Amino acid sequence: MAAAAALRCNPRPSAAVALRGAAAAPQVGNEAAFELLVGATEPCLRGRRRGAGIRCQRSAAASAVVVEKKSRAVEPAREGANAGHTESELTVVMKFGGSSVASAERMREVADLILSFPEERPVIVLSAMGKTTNKLLMAGEKAVGCGATNVSELDELTFIKELHFGTIDQLGLDRSIVSGLSDELEQLLKGIAMMKELTLRTRDYLVSFGECMSTRIFAALLNKLGVKARQYDAFEIGFITTDDFTNADILEATYPAIAKRLHGDWVTGPAIPIVTGFLGKGWKTGAITTLGRGGSDLTATTIGKALGLREIQVWKDVDGVLTCDPNIHPNAKPVPYLTFDEAAELAYFGAQVLHPQSMRPAREGDIPVRVKNSYNRRAPGTLITKARDMSKTVLTSIVLKSNITMLDIVSTRMLGQYGFLAKVFSIFEDLGISVDCVATSEVSISLTLDPSKLWSRELIKQANELDHVIEELEKIAVVHLLQHRSIISLIGNVQRSSLILEKAFNVLRTNGVNVQMISQGASKVNISLVVHDSEAKQCVQALHSAFFESGFLPEVNDILQDDSVAHSNGTVYRH
Numbered sequence: 001m002a003a004a005a006a007l008r009c010n011p012r013p014s015a016a017v018a019l020r021g022a023a024a025a026p027q028v029g030n031e032a033a034f035e036l037l038v039g040a041t042e043p044c045l046r047g048r049r050r051g052a053g054i055r056c057q058r059s060a061a062a063s064a065v066v067v068e069k070k071s072r073a074v075e076p077a078r079e080g081a082n083a084g085h086t087e088s089e090l091t092v093v094m095k096f097g098g099s100s101v102a103s104a105e106r107m108r109e110v111a112d113l114i115l116s117f118p119e120e121r122p123v124i125v126l127s128a129m130g131k132t133t134n135k136l137l138m139a140g141e142k143a144v145g146c147g148a149t150n151v152s153e154l155d156e157l158t159f160i161k162e163l164h165f166g167t168i169d170q171l172g173l174d175r176s177i178v179s180g181l182s183d184e185l186e187q188l189l190k191g192i193a194m195m196k197e198l199t200l201r202t203r204d205y206l207v208s209f210g211e212c213m214s215t216r217i218f219a220a221l222l223n224k225l226g227v228k229a230r231q232y233d234a235f236e237i238g239f240i241t242t243d244d245f246t247n248a249d250i251l252e253a254t255y256p257a258i259a260k261r262l263h264g265d266w267v268t269g270p271a272i273p274i275v276t277g278f279l280g281k282g283w284k285t286g287a288i289t290t291l292g293r294g295g296s297d298l299t300a301t302t303i304g305k306a307l308g309l310r311e312i313q314v315w316k317d318v319d320g321v322l323t324c325d326p327n328i329h330p331n332a333k334p335v336p337y338l339t340f341d342e343a344a345e346l347a348y349f350g351a352q353v354l355h356p357q358s359m360r361p362a363r364e365g366d367i368p369v370r371v372k373n374s375y376n377r378r379a380p381g382t383l384i385t386k387a388r389d390m391s392k393t394v395l396t397s398i399v400l401k402s403n404i405t406m407l408d409i410v411s412t413r414m415l416g417q418y419g420f421l422a423k424v425f426s427i428f429e430d431l432g433i434s435v436d437c438v439a440t441s442e443v444s445i446s447l448t449l450d451p452s453k454l455w456s457r458e459l460i461k462q463a464n465e466l467d468h469v470i471e472e473l474e475k476i477a478v479v480h481l482l483q484h485r486s487i488i489s490l491i492g493n494v495q496r497s498s499l500i501l502e503k504a505f506n507v508l509r510t511n512g513v514n515v516q517m518i519s520q521g522a523s524k525v526n527i528s529l530v531v532h533d534s535e536a537k538q539c540v541q542a543l544h545s546a547f548f549e550s551g552f553l554p555e556v557n558d559i560l561q562d563d564s565v566a567h568s569n570g571t572v573y574r575h
Ligand SMILES: Nc1ncnc2c1ncn2[C@@H]1O[C@H](COP(=O)(O)OP(=O)(O)O)[C@@H](O)[C@H]1O
Pocket: 096, 097, 098, 099, 100, 127, 294, 315, 316, 317, 318, 320, 321, 322, 323, 324, 325, 326, 327, 350, 351, 352, 353, 354, 397
């Protein structure tokens, strides 16, 4: 090995790094801002240093990158705590969702926000502007039936062009930044119209235009402001995925590949990387893939792990992860701390705020994730780490996942038959269908099916496919298909399940709601209740009021406090 480059992150918080003479955050457009953000260029390949985090070692001979993982202490990261980073290292990843970059004004705001952290050397991940992804999908659906000659007139195409060219004009940038992509998009839609077909593969290619355009515009904006930035298409820099179009998984090879590329470019010519969220490249097909809706969160955490960054920040349009979906209950409040397990469960069971898989790389790399509001920078947001003090935690958040399908499966064999559960689950495995919640007895199983998986496999659209599942199951059981159900997930401390369930059932009984299935399972943080869709929102509202707005939790906390004091005195033990 001729030389080794080390990427590492020292999580040790300390006093903020001196700003080399700059007392206040620099203004956008200030050349000094770039100096502060990018720092001085250091020799490309440095000796390997001791420390925690992920170390990336470059072998000059094989041009390969070896990623070594070392354990790191769990400490909440602090803004401005880059004491362990040298200027040759990127420090944080900041992801901005569609709502954060929805217009020229918003892009300016985000640029200003990034520059207000002069001590950071960030990697920026961007989603498509505003509702661009939805518009692209709608344009694709319409193109299937509108005829090639009418494609140019599609409202959605007009909207997308006006949004992007309008933004470029307002920012004083050159239209050529995206004009090639815009022509290519129109060509693609004409192709779809000619073929009268929109495959999942084409769908991914189609939606990729959103992130490809937003990142080009934003990189040009930063450059215009005198802050050197470099645009990257994720599918060109090593985001390798499975070939499951519309719902691809990131493969391990991604980590060393993107670490090598982003770090390598940074040390040779520092410029803030602006990376497309949501996109990857299928390892077999070589085609553009997407990571599932909201997948830019996963792009950000993947980069965080790959580079061993100090912190992953996801900037949204809400003050962090909230006690429930604010669209269901306006009194939803920010949750200050979460564990990776809680956040993953919350996301998996339907909280739109985070992508369901996004916690995995952060947990593996043990990198804190901060959810912040780009519209309200001062709000503290939510800090997600490996562990937190759960001793006072009862309920953290309530999540709703609607329109799920539930199956009641009762064995036709005699009681005591072994292998029933195995047979049922092998049918789901064969059909590649993922199951959310399960409740079992010796001869019956109730389970719910993941709607997103069903959707992506188009099983719901093609009812006969779901019939096929039932046909297979009916060989061994009597099956009842129950549609239009909802899962209400109570995310919190399952150690206190009796307390949570006592309160929850009280609320549900008062509201005349019958719970159709309960699943607590092995999860330490989630109790799931299945109710009918028509009752679900009202249930969440009532539960939220009871747990978070009635003084219940402070009351319980007092009891828990008394308990722990009494217990530590060895006098009373009351649970
Ligand atoms: N528990 C929750 N906490 C916060 N936001 C939630 C929650 N459940 C649903 N949401 C919705 O998620 C939205 C933020 O997620 P998303 O739209 O994916 O953001 P972005 O596009 O900025 O990444 C919020 O505007 C809110 O409406």
